[in-house]
Ligand code: RTP
C-alpha cells in the first residue's frame with residue numbers, strides 16, 4: 273500500500289464539483305485517509321510549490337492556489353502515486369486522455385482541477401505539509 277497527496281484546486285471548489293471529483297477518487301479504488309477544506313495563504317502556496325519557484329508560471333500559480341478554498345487529501349492504494357496521476361490526466365487538459373479528471377473538468381493548463389504528488393519524495397514532503405499523524409486514519 274502506498275499513500276499520495278492530492279488537492280482539489282480552487283477552480284473545482286468554486287464550481288461546486290468536489291463531489292464529482294471524489295466519485296472519481298473512490299471509483300479508482302483509493303481510500304481517503306485524510307481530508308479537509310482549507311484556504312492557503314499566498315506564502316503557504318509558495319512553500320508548497322517551492323520546487324517551481326524559478327518557473328515563469330510560479331507567481332500566477334500561487335495566486336490561483338490561494339484565491340479561494342481547496343480540499344486537501346491523503347489517498348491510499350497500491351501504486352497510489354502513479355495511479356492518482358493517471359486518474360488526474362496530463363497537466364494541460366487539452367492533452368489529457370478521455371475519462372481523466374483534467375479532461376472532464378479542467379479549464380486550462382493552470383486551472384486544472386487537481387494536484388497529485390509526482391514521486392515518493394514529493395509525497396513525503398507534501399503529506400506532512402498539510403496533515404498531522406492525528407488526522408490520518
Ligand atoms: P500538480 O503539481 O498541480 O499536480 O500538476 P503537474 O505535476 O501536472 O504540473 P506541474 O508541472 O507540477 O505544475 C504545477 C501546476 O502549475 C500550473 N501550471 N501552469 N501556465 C503554465 O504554463 C502552467 N504550467 C503549470 C498548473 O496548475 C500545474 O498543475
Ligand code: MG
Pocket residue numbers: 388390
Ligand atoms: Mg507537479
